[in-house]
Amino acid sequence: MTLRLLLLLGLIVPAVASVPCFAAAADRVALVIGNAKYPDADAPLTEPVNDARDLADELKRDGFNVDVLENAGGEAMRHALDRLYGKIKPGTVALVFFSGYGIQSNRQSYLIPVDAQIWQEADVRRDGFSLETVLGEINGRGAGVKIALIDASRRNPYERRFRTASAGLAPVIAPTGTLVMYSAALSAVVSDSGRDHSLFVQELLKEIRVPDLSAEETLNHTRVGVTRASRNEQVPWISSSLAEDFTFVTGPAGNRPAGGAAETNVTPPPAPTPSPTQVVVAPPAPPPAPPMPSPAPSPVQKADTPPPAPAPTATPAPAPPAASNSPSPEPNVAPTSTQVALADDPTVKSLSAKIAANPDDVSALYRRGQVYASKGAYDLAIKDFDDTIRINPKDVEALNNRCWARTVIGELQTALRDCNEALRLRPNFVDALDSRGLLNLKSGANKNAIADFDAALKINPRLTSSLYGRGLARQRSGAAQEGALDIANAKAMDPNVVQEFESYGVR
Structure with a gap:
């Protein structure tokens, strides 16, 4: 995540x-x-x-x-x-x-x-x-x-x-x-x-x-x-x-x-x-939702630390088939207002210029994917992660970030494959454990979600997304008191964590 x-x-x-x-x-x-x-x-x-x-x-x-x-x-x-x-x-x-x-x-x-x-x-x-x-x-x-x-x-x-x-x-x-x-x-x-x-x-x-x-x-x-x-x-x-x-x-x-x-x-x-x-x-109460969606935080790597065994996986409900890992042409439709705004973003402009000069600039593709994800443009982010993985199939950060982006938009089957591959290449990769925990939470596999979040929190006890996600999974599994404590601790560390999970479609 x-x-x-x-x-x-x-x-x-x-x-x-x-x-x-x-x-x-x-x-x-x-x-x-x-x-x-x-x-x-x-x-x-x-x-x-x-x-x-x-x-x-x-x-x-x-x-x-x-x-x-x-x-x-x-x-x-x-x-x-x-x-x-x-x-x-x-x-x-x-x-x-x-x-x-x-x-x-x-x-x-x-x-x-x-x-x-x-x-x-x-x-x-x-x-x-x-x-x-x-x-x-x-x-x-x-x-x-x-x-x-x-x-x-x-x-x-x-x-x-x-x-x-x-x-x-x-x-x-x-x-x-x-x-x-x-x-x-x-x-x-x-x-x-x-x-x-x-x-x-x-x-x-x-x-x-x-x-x-x-x-x-x-x-x-x-x-x-x-x-x-x-x-x-x-x-x-x-x-x-x-x-x-x-x-x-x-x-x-x-x-x-x-x-x-x-x-x-x-x-x-x-x-x-x-x-x-x-x-x-604490932040003030949020105003009425603006016409443009609020950007969700971008997937970012976490520090690597030697750790416990990875948690079990879940089998989520069927989802749309996986997107191809080869570059796909842009659809022949008028750009959305979000795409227009992103095209004017100075960071996107700079990275797009690098990619135009060298379509296989893996660093620029990956970073532009992160920018797109941070702005909530998940389809564009996934395309850039697709190209990053096409160039380097063992890029665990890109695999994790594509897992996270696919999870947010509900492509759970393909997201699970990405997270599992990232963890195969880098066992106990805390980011992928956190992402897979979110995936399991969205799919209703609460037991597996708790196991993934537990593994992530053993590596980094202050990972608010895993702490909050475990709290939700515990509450859904009937452990109301333990879940409430996790949620309260996560909110104390990051008051925006509730809004973040809501942006993922998780309440």
């Missing part, structure tokens, strides 16, 4: 008018990083550098001493963090913003420099920067308010080599006095928009400029704005343990710390304010 990958976090630091001795006296320091040019990516990201510049300008107007990095390698990020740590004194407000690629590994989120050499999961911990470690160091230097804003929930360029078993970013275990915001929900990823600025930073800048909003209100209003503007497709995640009130701008709009420029007063939308104790803000 799909592994959602890519990461987003946000850091923000507010200073409160009601406590002038703290707000006025405390130093404000910020490190702002925009990484766009990753050599491993097909093309540079369009948003991070512009977002970093605009946010840095705003923070300077709000009295922050800002260090800005663009397209920073590991050494540059390390030196910049050391400079940040050196500026912190007791009571300092410290803010970190990162836009680029992030990876979740071993239940932690890592910010990735542009020169990272990542071929296996251990390389993430070697070359990446743990957000928890950064916040812990800031706290250890005596910072009073710690804010992290992370816009890193993009599908990363390393997934062809290895994939973590949980996509997106991990929840942060942060010290008291910390406010963290990801630009998307835990374990969720969003595509680079191709625009000059991200929706997340656009909404964030609007709210920062509103005077006398607490930091928590600023971020809650940002979350509401992003959710509404994206029609509930992108729901930022917030965690707060602030013990001090903090505002970016106090008094009239022109009354900024350190003599900042005046701004137009903006009326914020109503939003709930979390308590000053540790809270995790």
Whole structure:
């Protein structure tokens, strides 16, 4: 099944008018990083550098001493963090913003420099920067308010080599006095928009400029704005343990710390304010369904680990015959609105150009199939996986992803063959176990579904899709209490898991 990958976090630091001795006296320091040019990516990201510049300008107007990095390698990020740590004194407000690629590994989120050499999961911990470690160091230097804003929930360029078993970013275990915001929900990823600025930073800048909003209100209003503007497709995640009130701008709009420029007063939308104790803000209730279907998460590989024996298979009800593994011509019909929209997607354009130049570019075919699957264009995804497998019949990732895509659209017999072949080639492949578990769940083979999900969870206990799927299968098998516990744990780790399974036709 799909592994959602890519990461987003946000850091923000507010200073409160009601406590002038703290707000006025405390130093404000910020490190702002925009990484766009990753050599491993097909093309540079369009948003991070512009977002970093605009946010840095705003923070300077709000009295922050800002260090800005663009397209920073590991050494540059390390030196910049050391400079940040050196500026912190007791009571300092410290803010970190990162836009680029992030990876979740071993239940932690890592910010990735542009020169990272990542071929296996251990390389993430070697070359990446743990957000928890950064916040812990800031706290250890005596910072009073710690804010992290992370816009890193993009599908990363390393997934062809290895994939973590949980996509997106991990929840942060942060010290008291910390406010963290990801630009998307835990374990969720969003595509680079191709625009000059991200929706997340656009909404964030609007709210920062509103005077006398607490930091928590600023971020809650940002979350509401992003959710509404994206029609509930992108729901930022917030965690707060602030013990001090903090505002970016106090008094009239022109009354900024350190003599900042005046701004137009903006009326914020109503939003709930979390308590000053540790809270995790759940996504708002979804609005009415939009005319276009919401994209389902794309299938992503998970880390390979030596594991238990594979689970038994199911024999699903008959389904349409298998599609041919040879390339098939496009039907002679007018393209749908989805196909038109996908043709304009910058990633699809780039990959399609590579395929036009070399029809046997297996990497481009596979990656375009992933993009199509992430957009819900499963027929197009399956065609690309067909061609990938035609070129390399032993491509277990393509076999698994085709199994998953076929399962979602109900082609259960052919999907089962794909999953079984992937597991024959790579026994205990966690992705294929997860995909086959979904297949068994959809076919009503609950016992076999539980066995597959059990095997997957032994390899990766935090695989939310297997945890939620096992909960459903247990409930359907009569183990209501055990099933409810699995479902509750899965929802706690990823609030979007229910919507994900509904998009697969599983409730």
